[in-house]
Amino acid sequence: AQSVSQHNHHVILSEAASLELGCNYSYGGTVNLFWYVQYPGQHLQLLLKYFSGDPLVKGIKGFEAEFIKSKFSFNLRKPSVQWSDTAEYFCAVNGGDTGRRALTFGSGTRLQVQP
Amino acid sequence: ETGVTQSPTHLIKTRGQQVTLRCSSQSGHNTVSWYQQALGQGPQFIFQYYREEENGRGNFPPRFSGLQFPNYSSELNVNALELDDSALYLCASSLPSGGATGELFFGEGSRLTVL
Numbered sequence: 001a002q003s004v005s006q007h008n009h010h011v012i013l014s015e016a017a018s019l020e021l022g023c024n025y026s027y028g029g030t031v032n033l034f035w036y037v038q039y040p041g042q043h044l045q046l047l048l049k050y051f052s053g054d055p056l057v058k059g060i061k062g063f064e065a066e067f068i069k070s071k072f073s074f075n076l077r078k079p080s081v082q083w084s085d086t087a088e089y090f091c092a093v094n095g096g097d098t099g100r101r102a103l104t105f106g107s108g109t110r111l112q113v114q115p
Numbered sequence: 116e117t118g119v120t121q122s123p124t125h126l127i128k129t130r131g132q133q134v135t136l137r138c139s140s141q142s143g144h145n146t147v148s149w150y151q152q153a154l155g156q157g158p159q160f161i162f163q164y165y166r167e168e169e170n171g172r173g174n175f176p177p178r179f180s181g182l183q184f185p186n187y188s189s190e191l192n193v194n195a196l197e198l199d200d201s202a203l204y205l206c207a208s209s210l211p212s213g214g215a216t217g218e219l220f221f222g223e224g225s226r227l228t229v230l
Contacts, residue, residue, distance in 0.1 A: 001174075004157070043119070044158070044205065044221040090157050101171035102148065103219065105157030 002027035004091050006106035013081050014114050021076040021109050023091030031095035033074040034103065035065055039087045047089070050074065061085070086113045118142060119208050119222035127228045128196050136191040136225045140208030146170070147189040148219065149181060150205040158205055164189055193227075201229045 007022040025031065035047040048059025055067040065076045074091060088110050092103040118141035128134050140147050146165045150158035160173035164183035178194040187208070193200055203226050207219035 006157075043223045044207075044219075046218065049218075092157075101163050102160035102173060103158075104160070105150075107155065107157045 002031075002093060002095070002104050004093055004104050004106035006089075006091055006109050008109045009107070010110045010112070012112045012114065015083055016080045017113075019076070019078040019081045019085070019111070021089055021091075021111070023074045023076065023106060024072050025074070025091075025093045025104075026072065027093065027095055029095055031093045033065075033067060034092040034094075035059065035063070035074075035076050036090045036092060036105075037087050038090070044090070047076075081111075081113050083113050083115045085111060087111060119206055119220050121204075121206050121222040121225050123225055124223070125226045125228075127230060129230050130196055130198060132196050132229075133192065133194045134196060134227060136193075136204050136206075136227070138189045138191070138206030138208075138222060140187045140189070140206075141220050144208035144210055144220065145187050146209045147183055147187065148207045148209070149189070149191045150207065151175070152203040152205055152224070153199075154202070161191070196229045198229050201227060203227075 003026045005024045033050040036044045037047045038044045048057050050057045050067045058064045063078050065074055067074050088108045090108045091106040094103050120139045122137045148163040149161040152158040161175050162172040163170045167183045180192045182190045203224040205224045206222045209219050
């Protein structure tokens with residue numbers, strides 16, 4: 001079964017610091033990759049996605065992610081975080097055992113941005 | 116707001132009881148997926164419904180069952196509750212292509228506590 005690993009469980013940054021959250025997945029076939037975000041008290045929402053083409057994808061709120069196939073990685077980045085970026089971030093992949101019907105999520109990274 | 120509504124938002128049950136959770140999908144979305152999110156973990160795929168039939172299932176026992184109605188709303192039923200069933204249960208709706216693209220629209224979840 002495929003799996004998704006997020007290496008950082010809790011990250012604390014000051015405003016304006018740069019952010020990189022790691023994500024690795026196990027499935028070697030064709031996959032679609034996603035980052036979802038959950039702001040405090042809100043529902044999960046899509047931040048960005050990669051299907052094919054340019055491995056550097058841009059999402060909402062200044063976030064971007066780079067797909068490196070050889071490393072099975074899809075790391076999330078933001079050059080300068082804001083207090084409002086405080087949230088939990090989940091990397092997800094579909095493909096593999098359940099095909100494209102289901103997402104396999106990582107365990108999440110809680111980001112705390114201090115003003 | 117995603118337009119996906121879930122009820123109840125919180126509930127407490129005891130071991131061995133049965134529970135039914137409900138979900139109304141976003142307008143125009145005919146595919147509903149259910150996920151279980153245990154504390155400190157990412158969401159785990161339970162199953163998906165499309166055209167009132169189960170269209171994919173994760174690694175959950177048969178005591179987890181579901182229904183989808185003609186109006187695309189859905190129910191998740193869990194029989195013989197166990198302590199480990201305590202979790203946030205998330206409903207996500209999508210268009211059929213959403214399963215392929217990962218464009219899921221999540222509700223805010225139903226938090227189940229089993230005592």
